[in-house]
Amino acid sequence: MLRLCMVLCLLSPSWGYEVEQITEPLLLGEGPHWNALTQLLYFVDITNSTIHVYDPSTGVHNYTTLDGGAVTFIIPIAGTTDEFLISTELDIRHVIWDGQQDSTPESSIIYSAVQDSDGSRFNDAKVDRSGTLWAGTMGPEVTADVITERTGKLYRVTPYSSITTQLEDLLISNGLAWSADGTIMYYTDTGDNTIDSFDFNATADNPLSNRQHLFNFTEQAINGTSDGFTIDTDGNLWLACYGGYQVIVVNPTNGSLLMSIPLNSSKVTSLAWGGQELDELYVTTAKKGLSDDELTNYPESGATYRITGLGSRGYAGDNYVMYTTTTTSDSNSLHFTKISTFIYAFIMLILTCS
Numbered sequence: 564m565l566r567l568c569m570v571l572c573l574l575s576p577s578w579g580y581e582v583e584q585i586t587e588p589l590l591l592g593e594g595p596h597w598n599a600l601t602q603l604l605y606f607v608d609i610t611n612s613t614i615h616v617y618d619p620s621t622g623v624h625n626y627t628t629l630d631g632g633a634v635t636f637i638i639p640i641a642g643t644t645d646e647f648l649i650s651t652e653l654d655i656r657h658v659i660w661d662g663q664q665d666s667t668p669e670s671s672i673i674y675s676a677v678q679d680s681d682g683s684r685f686n687d688a689k690v691d692r693s694g695t696l697w698a699g700t701m702g703p704e705v706t707a708d709v710i711t712e713r714t715g716k717l718y719r720v721t722p723y724s725s726i727t728t729q730l731e732d733l734l735i736s737n738g739l740a741w742s743a744d745g746t747i748m749y750y751t752d753t754g755d756n757t758i759d760s761f762d763f764n765a766t767a768d769n770p771l772s773n774r775q776h777l778f779n780f781t782e783q784a785i786n787g788t789s790d791g792f793t794i795d796t797d798g799n800l801w802l803a804c805y806g807g808y809q810v811i812v813v814n815p816t817n818g819s820l821l822m823s824i825p826l827n828s829s830k831v832t833s834l835a836w837g838g839q840e841l842d843e844l845y846v847t848t849a850k851k852g853l854s855d856d857e858l859t860n861y862p863e864s865g866a867t868y869r870i871t872g873l874g875s876r877g878y879a880g881d882n883y884v885m886y887t888t889t890t891t892s893d894s895n896s897l898h899f900t901k902i903s904t905f906i907y908a909f910i911m912l913i914l915t916c917s
């Protein structure tokens with residue numbers, strides 16, 4: 564009995580959390596997004612141009628290939644179960660995918676950032692609390708993980724309007740998160756290696772103001788560079804450390820490092836809360852560009868993980884509001900819009916016929 568306890572205590576470190584590998588290694592896993600409507604986790608493999616879905620109720624992990632190059636995010640469209648916004652290179656597509664293994668998605672390009680320079684591509688993207696998409700780009704990759712041109716931009720994509728530039732001169736536009744009340748946007752450009760904050764006003768023409776550097780990875784000697792991140796209900800930030808074998812937790816109000824969660828995968832790319840109680844942390848990693856030695860010593864590199872027992876909770880992914888001109892992401896309003904369109908069409912039909 565005592566021995567069992569000792570084994571359990573060794574397995575679960577002082578925080579009592581547990582790290583579980585839920586997928587085989589990916590080349591460049593990214594963009595985890597928990598869809599509260601379907602209780603499914605979506606993510607991508609950028610390098611392999613694949614979109615992925617994981618169903619925690621069955622443990623089944625499905626994926627399929629999307630033609631068109633690097634796929635960097637998959638964000639569900641609010642109120643739907645099979646429609647997504649997905650980037651390929653410098654395009655944003657509307658994609659319909661049933662989630663079945665290897666089934667062919669239907670896709671059409673709806674926005675483009677082709678004004679960005681050759682070799683640039685989209686990178687991380689998130690939807691703010693009002694249903695608008697924020698999608699960043701990065702400069703061309705000269706060789707593996709080496710980007711020298713600050714040609715990246717951060718775009719705001721509002722339904723029924725054009726795509727507008729909000730930030731420029733970025734090296735690698737990366738993690739995004741909003742405070743619970745939506746008045747602060749947290750952001751990182753990996754080129755700065757800092758976590759920044761902006762005062763945020765979703766309805767203003769220029770939503771971002773008052774940029775501040777809150778946490779500097781270089782100054783704090785953090786292993787790894789700043790990549791994707793997410794926020795918990797206490798307002799703390801959970802940060803992927805690319806090349807650092809860890810996730811760290813930072814309090815953005817006083818800049819203190821609260822915790823480090825080591826992983827057996829060096830290139831930690833992003834993370835998202837999920838599960839029924841939103842108390843499970845899903846983490847994506849990459850194996851692309853690792854040396855043979857690293858791959859031998861860390862065969863899990865590139866795996867997707869679920870970490871449970873952390874004692875913290877976050878938020879489900881915000882989905883893109885596409886089918887209504889109101890700013891609510893409530894699926895009822897979507898149904899209302901669809902039903903009213905149907906009733907209108909029906910009345911017009913009767914009027915036309917009589």
Ligand SMILES: *[C@@H]1O[C@H](CO)[C@@H](O)[C@H](O)[C@H]1NC(C)=O
Pocket residue numbers: 588589590608611613626627628
């Ligand atoms: C890349 O995608 C293809 C097609 O879906 C799949 O068969 C292959 O296993 C993937 N490769 C890696 C390294 O994940």
Ligand SMILES: *[C@@H]1O[C@H](CO)[C@@H](O)[C@H](O)[C@H]1NC(C)=O
Pocket residue numbers: 603616617618623624625661662663664
């Ligand atoms: C995964 O694919 C299998 C077989 O195609 C299917 O039965 C299952 O419903 C799919 N899972 C999801 C989440 O769509």
Ligand SMILES: *[C@@H]1O[C@H](CO)[C@@H](O)[C@H](O)[C@H]1NC(C)=O
Pocket residue numbers: 764765766767768
């Ligand atoms: C947000 O922007 C709108 C539109 O410009 C403005 O009316 C409103 O006062 C702003 N809110 C805050 C808190 O600044």
Ligand SMILES: *[C@@H]1O[C@H](CO)[C@@H](O)[C@H](O)[C@H]1NC(C)=O
Pocket residue numbers: 755757776779780781782
């Ligand atoms: C972060 O800290 C490093 C080392 O002190 C410094 O060189 C760099 O300018 C800082 N970055 C920013 C954006 O302030």
Ligand SMILES: *[C@@H]1O[C@H](CO)[C@@H](O)[C@H](O)[C@H]1NC(C)=O
Pocket residue numbers: 784785786
């Ligand atoms: C950073 O990583 C090195 C090995 O790569 C390790 O020796 C060192 O303890 C780590 N530092 C921290 C603060 O985790």
Ligand SMILES: *[C@@H]1O[C@H](CO)[C@@H](O)[C@H](O)[C@H]1NC(C)=O
Pocket residue numbers: 814817818819
């Ligand atoms: C920052 O806040 C945390 C609570 O999240 C607290 O534990 C820590 O001591 C504070 N650090 C500083 C430097 O004030």
Ligand SMILES: *[C@@H]1O[C@H](CO)[C@@H](O)[C@H](O)[C@H]1NC(C)=O
Pocket residue numbers: 582825826827
């Ligand atoms: C990493 O792998 C080693 C060897 O399998 C294992 O003992 C250790 O607990 C793992 N660490 C983490 C953080 O998963």
